[in-house]
Amino acid sequence: MIHRFSTRQTLIHAVLILGAIVVLLPFYVMVATALKSPVEIASGTGGLFGAQAPMPSEACLMQGGSEADCMTRPAIDNFRQAFTKAPLWRYLLNGVIVTAAIFLLQTLIAVPAAYALAKLRFWGRDAAFALVMFCLLIPVHAIALPLYLMLAHLGLTNSYAALILPWIVSAFGIFLMRQFFLTVPDDLIDAARMDGMGEFAIIWRVMLPTAIPALLAFAIFSVVAHWNDYFWPRIVITGERSLFTPPLGLREFKGDLDGTFYGPMMATALVIVTPLVAAFLVAQRRFIDGITLTGMK
Numbered sequence: 001m002i003h004r005f006s007t008r009q010t011l012i013h014a015v016l017i018l019g020a021i022v023v024l025l026p027f028y029v030m031v032a033t034a035l036k037s038p039v040e041i042a043s044g045t046g047g048l049f050g051a052q053a054p055m056p057s058e059a060c061l062m063q064g065g066s067e068a069d070c071m072t073r074p075a076i077d078n079f080r081q082a083f084t085k086a087p088l089w090r091y092l093l094n095g096v097i098v099t100a101a102i103f104l105l106q107t108l109i110a111v112p113a114a115y116a117l118a119k120l121r122f123w124g125r126d127a128a129f130a131l132v133m134f135c136l137l138i139p140v141h142a143i144a145l146p147l148y149l150m151l152a153h154l155g156l157t158n159s160y161a162a163l164i165l166p167w168i169v170s171a172f173g174i175f176l177m178r179q180f181f182l183t184v185p186d187d188l189i190d191a192a193r194m195d196g197m198g199e200f201a202i203i204w205r206v207m208l209p210t211a212i213p214a215l216l217a218f219a220i221f222s223v224v225a226h227w228n229d230y231f232w233p234r235i236v237i238t239g240e241r242s243l244f245t246p247p248l249g250l251r252e253f254k255g256d257l258d259g260t261f262y263g264p265m266m267a268t269a270l271v272i273v274t275p276l277v278a279a280f281l282v283a284q285r286r287f288i289d290g291i292t293l294t295g296m297k
Contacts, residue, residue: 030273033266035075041262078263082271085264086252087242092272095227095246098163103222105168107215114177115203119189129178135171140231148235158243162236167226173218180214181207224276246272 033041082088116122117129147166148157156162184207192202208215230247237243244251250268 027273030266030269033262034078034270036263037077038263075267078267079271081264082267086249086268088246088249088268088271090242091244091246091249094243095272097160098245099223099226101160101164102167102226103219105164106170106173106218106222109169110173110177110218111208111211111215112200112203113174114181115199115207117174118178118181119184119186120199132171132174132178136175144232144235151236157236158238158240160243163233163243163245166232170218170222172221176218176221177211177214180211184210220280223279227272227276 113132117125117132151157151162151166156165188206188210189202192206197205227245228247229245233245233248237245237248249272250265252268
């Protein structure tokens with residue numbers, strides 16, 4: 001089959017390629033910087049992987065080691081400093097605890113709420129859904145101060161509760177799950193009721209298994225948003241270093257003007273980003289299914 005040249009399709013693909021380059025360029029800089037020595041970072045040389053010639057580690061020299069004993073490759077030294085200069089494993093664990101708890105609690109609230117808005121008939125349902133849509137328009141920064149004052153009054157700052165509780169109700173999660181539940185046939189629910197199931201049994205035993213694609217799509221949005229969040233943890237975690245989330249851990253590598261800490265900082269950022277990229281690649285097909293199916297009705 002002979003395909004005709006299409007100017008429109010060519011322009012569309014050119015724009016998409018340009019957009020992909022703009023998105024991927026920061027990742028290129030992050031990977032390249034994580035693999036280079038301080039001299040290569042400061043001079044802008046070394047390409048993507050750096051020269052990788054063994055050189056004395058500055059951190060090792062500062063600890064009193066000899067130059068011969070401190071010889072290592074820049075990439076290895078950057079990642080070693082990422083895990084030794086700061087308790088990075090602890091920060092990653094905090095990130096897992098916070099994001100997992102938020103997503104679990106969001107699911108426990110969003111799924112029943114979405115089912116009620118999609119399948120139940122009650123007075124004020126449309127008004128309730130309108131309020132959910134209105135909440136989507138409220139930026140996080142607009143309510144940050146009231147949330148902080150409330151948590152401070154309750155004595156919950158510098159705790160896991162301060163990182164988790166403000167986000168357990170997700171308007172976006174309710175909206176996304178409702179849109180998916182609208183695609184589920186009413187006959188399936190009626191059959192479950194005829195079998196003697198109550199509404200909560202229908203939610204968790206019938207609706208939830210069918211909504212796995214939408215739930216995975218929501219999980220990607222939720223985990224990425226809260227794993228990468230720097231704004232809110234920076235406000236409520238002020239004196240407890242043991243509660244730092246991964247983005248706050250980057251503060252341990254404040255880059256000086258000579259770029260001494262840029263390598264370990266980018267190595268830390270690479271460690272933080274890698275689990276998200278891996279999770280998305282694993283759940284990519286279900287993620288796409290969840291997004292497309294929620295727009296069917």
